[in-house]
C-alpha cells in the first residue's frame with residue numbers, strides 16, 4: 001500500500017509546550033510533522049492557514065535542522081518523501097517525532113503507516129491531537145509513546161457540540177493510557193473560561209491523566225484567573241497532577 005499524506009510542514013525544533021507534568025516532552029528536541037486539515041475551528045488557532053486541507057497545495061520542509069529555511073513540494077506527500085525528510089532532519093538528539101497539525105488523526109491510515117515506520121527507525125512517537133475521534137485513536141494507540149490531548153474549552157468555540165467533544169476527548173485519553181502511552185491533557189484557557197468548566201474537566205480526568213493549563217496566546221487572562229483555575233483543578237486532580245504550560249517557542253522565536 002502506498003500512502004499519501006496532506007501535510008503543511010516538517011521541521012526540527014524544541015517542544016515548546018507541555019510544562020512539567022508526567023508525559024510532557026517540553027524542552028525536548030523533536031521533528032515536527034504538521035498535517036494539513038482540521039474538522040474543528042478553535043477561534044484562537046495559531047495554525048489556521050493549514051486547517052482547510054484543500055487550500056494547502058504544498059508542504060514545506062526544513063532543508064537543514066534548525067535553519068528555518070525551507071523547500072516546498074506539492075501535496076500529497078508520499079510516505080517515502082516524509083521518511084527521507086525525517087532522516088535528513090535527525091540530529092541524533094531527537095527525543096521523538098511530533099505529529100501535529102491541523103489534526104493528524106483525520107489521516108489515520110497514513111498516520112499509522114508513518115508511526116510504524118518511525119518506530120522501526122528507532123524514534124518515539126509523540127501525538128498532538130484534539131482527541132475528538134476515539135475510534136481512530138484506538139487504531140494507533142499501540143504505536144503512541146506520548147500523547148498531548150487537548151480538552152477544548154467552551155471559549156474555544158471549536159464546535160457546536162462542545163460537551164460531546166469533551167466526552168470524546170476524555171475517552172481518547174483513556175484509550176491511550178490503557179494502551180500504555182504517557183498521556184496528559186492540555187487545556188487552553190482564555191479570559192472567558194469559566195471556573196465551573198475547569199471543575200467539570202478535572203472531574204472527568206480524575207484518575208486518568210494529568211492536566212496542563214495553557215493560556216491562549218496572546219495571553220488575555222489575569223494571573224488571578226490563572227491561579228484560580230489551577231487551584232480548582234488541583235483540588236480535584238491532586239497537586240501532583242496539574243501544571244501550567246506556556247507556548248515557549250513563541251517567546252524564543254523558534255518554529
Ligand SMILES: C[S@@+](CC[C@H](N)C(=O)[O-])C[C@H]1O[C@@H](n2cnc3c(N)ncnc32)[C@H](O)[C@@H]1O
Nearest residue numbers: 044045046047101102103128129130150216217
Ligand atoms: C495547532 S494544534 C494541532 C493539534 C490538534 N489539532 C489540537 O488542537 O490539539 C497544536 C496545539 O497548539 C495549541 N494552540 C493553538 N493555538 C494556540 C494559541 N493561540 N494559544 C495557545 N495554544 C494554542 C492547541 O491547543 C494545541 O494544543
Ligand SMILES: Nc1nc2[nH]cc(C(=O)O)c2c(=O)[nH]1
Nearest residue numbers: 013014015016017100249255
Ligand atoms: N516548538 C514548537 N513546539 C510546539 N508544541 C506544539 C506545537 C504545535 O503546533 O503542535 C509546537 C510548535 O509548532 N512548535
Ligand code: SF4
Nearest residue numbers: 038040041042045102
Ligand atoms: S483543533 Fe487544533 S488545529 Fe484544529 S482548529 Fe483547534 S487548535 Fe487549530
Ligand SMILES: [Mg+2]
Nearest residue numbers: 046047100247
Ligand atoms: Mg503550534
